[in-house]
Amino acid sequence: MSHPTTTLGQDTTPDQGIALDARGIRFEGGPRLVLCASLFYFRLPREQWRARLAQVRASGYTCVDVYLPWNFHETAPGRWSFEGRRDVAAFLDLAQEEGLYVIARPGPYICSEWDGGALPAWLGLDPQLRVRQHEPRFLDRVTAWFDQALPLLAERQYPANGPVIMVQLENELDFFDCEDRTGYLTALRDQAVRHGITVPLIACSGQGDLEGATGDVPGVVPACNFYPDDDSPHIEPEVRRYAELLAERDLPLLITETNRRHRTLRRLLASGASLIAPYLQSSGWNFGYTPSAGNWGRPGNLMSHGYDFGGYVSSTGTERPEYAEAQILARVIDTLGPRLALSVPTVPHTPVTTDFPTSSSPSALRLDGGGLLLAVPHLGTGTGTGTAVVNGVPVAVAADSCPLMPVDVPLGPWGHEGTLTLASADLVAAGEGVLVFSSEVPVTVVVGDTGVEIPAPEAGTPQRATAAGLTLVALAPADAVRLRSTDRDGSVRLHEPSPARQASAPVAVRRARRRADTAPERAAGRHELPPTLESLGVYRGRGTYRTTADLTGVDELLLVGASDIVDLTIAGRARPTIAGFGATRRIDVREATGPVDVEAVVEIWGHANFDDARLPALRLGALRGLGTLWKVRETADVSALWEVHGHWAGRPAPLRELGGWSSTRVGLPVTYTREIRTSTAAALHLKGVVEPMRVSVGGGGPHTADTVHEPHTVDTVHAEDPWVPLPAGTHRISVTLPHHPSGGGLRAELLALDPVTDWTCSAQDDDLLTGFATEAAPGQEEVLLPLALAPGEEAWLDVDLPPSHDGLLLRPDGTQIRVTGWAGGECVGRVWAGDRPDFSGGDANVLWIPPGWSGLTLLVRGAAGHEVPELRVLRLESSD
Structure with a gap:
């Protein structure tokens, strides 16, 4: 690679090649500010890897970040694949050939809206194994993965043999309830070191908790993911705070994920970021059965196969308008070079006033060698132009833009005595005797004490002016991205535009x-209760459950824990598809009686990539399948006779209906308790739940033959699944909820249940289905x-x-x-x-x-x- 050079902060060794300190990132030949685009080999055909990498490089970005999904490479326990589209080593080699650095992100957890966040589905089959914890069973499996992945990265580290400049451990751990962050990250760090990783090890925080993401482990550099509202006026002070916190550790601000809009990226740059990696600039596809389930829905939804959040390249490779914005920002970064890479964020020493919505606290960079680079975001929309007053000079600013304005910048590095006192537009090229700006509105330039205004350029028509012996050129953005060279007289040469390709008609x-045939099924045995698909060897794909159930006297069934996509047929009648992420469902079967056939085809859309406690299938590591099907034998209202504890309730405890206590202590918790006895398995349905409430279950009453004194359990019940399972016996139930003066409309219902048993199962995993689909x-x-x-x-x-x-x-x-x-x-x-x-x-x-x-x-x-x-x-x- 023919790139400049750098080293790693306090822990850097001389042969490491990359250095991080409070002033930025240094490569072997000097400091660089890095623009990085996410580009994932596992979401693209192998034949398109090189073209997509070249496209990123042509955008002006110099780096790609690359997840390595564990479960993409370990397709079944102990079965590894690094061939074809899984040949990550070949992808990294291509990145080097295309002149790109790489930030490698091997997890073990990656999120990325990918099936299970890349954690293999079979991990959930071991009830003792706890994912993303400092726990030996999980770490043993991580070791097996790292033994495969990390040598590939170690062999391709910068500067010796490849493009890898950083390796990320874990991903946004501060979102997850990890009990021993320090122990867990230490174990991952030690494995990386054992495999010879010498480039910086980083760990990104998803919600600003640096310690929560890194465990404050020595040798693990904190990075930040920011996803602000693009129109928020408060981005700059938040980002500057993290730049200051990291500078206190003599580290730069590395933004490993953020929004894709370059107006926002400019604000991050001006606030002190040394690495800016918008997610997801280059889009792709979730082929096969690899999308995740449970992303940002009510409470969950399914990830589509097109993996696209509006980045500068679409899923099919089409360049969007933000692509040109990337090229212009890259030109600004290249023009200022080391002066920008070694800059320090600050608040402008003179006020900036505008007649348009802008930042509540604008940021500027104090450039190495003198001067400022000032970001002035116009947060309005449309095509209008606003006016900002900078150092007492009124300048034009286009709506929905954020020009990076040089202020008091010495011109010596470009062979000119004097100072660029102010320029209201992006400086995209500079040489001896000439400065080139990109703008769609008039450009104000002050050199020393001499000020000129250059008319707004149009595409194909550069505008020129002179000041203090300098030639000043203003280009429309469409020309700025094609700029090849500029002469002292202001003549510009542009690259020829790429020919537009005509789209064919639909x-x-x-x-x-x-x-004539349908796909074969693999017999998966008979089971008393429906097993999970993973226990049948289906980690991606689908399975079928069949039984005969006697529904004599049964009006409804209760389906508990079914996920992801369940097509249920009872007595020959297909029911509407269930896709409720494991939420309990009541099924009316009054038209069916006597012994009837029951069939359920259950398809895995994907495993949860977040950890959401509201529904069973949204938990990280949760398994898939039919769950349990119950016959409802009896239903009883148990809303009355609840003891009240808390507020000023005395002894003996008052008896009220659930939620019926009257108190002035609105919003404070009150506890309702009652004993419930059932001779069969049962389910307590808390109807009318709005806010989450705590429910504890313990053994109740005197010891008798039919009493179950189970350990005291506490859980949170949510509106999405307001059910509490109960085994046969006597239970003391306590419900704790925030007090509401009107009682909140809560009701309690007890359903006595018998399980539907004796299931015959068959499996169709993704390999079986793909084999059938592709054969003659x-x-x-x-x-x-x-x-x-x-x-x-x-x-x-x-x-x-x-x-x-x-x-x-x-x-x-x-x-x-x-x-x-x-x-x-x-x-x-x-x-x-x-x-x-x-x-x-x-x-x-x-x-x-x-x-x-x-x-x-x-x-x-x-x-x-x-x-x-x-x-x-x-x-x-x-x-x-």
Whole structure:
């Protein structure tokens, strides 16, 4: 790599090559401010790695951050894969060839809206193993992963053999309830050192808790992730605070994740960031069964297959307007070079006044060698122009922009005596006798005491002026990104624009070939209660549960803990798909009686990548499957006869209905207690829960033959799943909730339960389904869309695709169907039309068939709902 150089703060050794201190990042040849784009090999076809890396480099960014997902490489316990699209070593080598640095992030937990946050699903099968804890069982498994991943990184460290300049341990640990952060991070650090990692080890804080992210472990550098409101006026003082905190440790501010908008990135730069890594600038795809579940919903939702948050490159590689913004910011950074890289954040010594919304406390950088770089954000929208007064000089500022204005900057490094007193626009090039600015509004420049105003340039029409012997050039942003060189007389030479590619018109595909066969199932045994899919060897994919249940006298069933996607058929009637993240569901079966067949097809969308206690399937490490199906034998209202404890309630304890105590102590906790006896397993339903409440369960009453004195357990009940499971016996239940004068409308209901038992299981993991989809299929019947299906019916379709240079976007148009697609020997993803949960990420209605991925096979499944399941048409469009 032909890049400048640097070393690591207090813990740096001479051969390390990278140094961090309070003034920034130093490479072997000098200091650099680093712009870094997220780019993930596991979300792209291998054939496109080089082009995407080159695209990042052409944006002006000099670094990519790369997660290494553990469960992408350990596909089953002890089965490792680093070939094909999993060849991370080849990806790192390509990054070096393209002139990019790399920040490697091997976890073990990565989040990244990826299946389980990259923690293998089978870890949850060991009840003693506790993920992300200083716990021997978990650390043993982490050791096996690090033994595979870390040598690949150690072999490719900068400057000796590769591009890796930092290695991140863990990810946003301050979001997680880790009991021994210091012990845990120490164990990870020691493993990295054992494998020869000598570049800086970093750990990022997700919500500003530096100690919570790093455990304050020596040798682990704190980094920060900021996701502010882009329009907030208060970004600068928050960021400056962290820059100051880290400077006290003689460390720079490394922003390892943040928003993608360059107006915000400029504000972060001016507030002291030495590394700025917006997430996610270069988008990709969650192929196969790799999206996560449980992202930012009410309370959870499913991650789409298109992994796109509006970064400067779309999932299919299209450059968006922010791409040009990146190139201009990179030119500013390159023009100021080491002076900017060694700068120190400060508050401007003279006030800045504006007639537009701006920062509550603007930031500036005190440049090495003198002068300031002042950020003046215009937080208004639209196309208007505002006026700011800087050092008493009025200047124009475009709406929705943040020019980086040089103030009192010595011009000596560019061969000119004197000072650039003020420039109201980005300085994108400088040489002997000439300064070049980028702006879409008029530019005010003061050199020494001489001021000029340059008219707003238009694309293809540079504007020029002279002041104090300097030639000043103003370029429109569209020209600034193409700037190749500038002469002393202000003549500019631009790179030729890339030819625009014509997008092909969308195509409606109405013909397909339906296979006679359906995918085989792997027998997975008989079980008293439904097992988890992971215990059947299905870590990604689906399974089927079958039994016969006697529903004589049963009006409803209770389904507890089912996730992710459950298609339940009872007595031949398909029920609407359940996708409730494990929330308890009541199922009306009054029309079914006597022995009836019950079948459940359960598909894993993905494992939770956050840790959310509100629902069972949202917990990090939670397993998937049918859960438990219960017959409801009896229902009783138990809202009355609760003892009141707390506030001024005396002895003997008053008896009230649940939530019915009257008190002036609004919002303070009050506890209601009563004894509940049940001869069978039961479920207590707390109806009307709004705010979370604490529920404790302990053995109650005198010791008798039928009394269960279980250990005292305490849990939090949420509105999303207001149920408390109870074994047979006598229990003393205590409910603690914030007092509400009106009682809050709480009711309590007790359901006596019998389990539905004797299940026969079969499994279809992703390897089995992919193998069936990609093998030759004899005996096909041509069908013409639309194709109607019964609820629960499936159809396997082979579809001919037109040739495409850039790949194709596939939009299945239909109602009450789920469509899974395969091409090029891989599952490309799934689309769900009709009644479905919330999705996040990119476009949840589209699949991408990359160029060169031949063939298309679809599995279409009908689901019960308000409309008839039907695949109407397949819409194909170019992915330009």
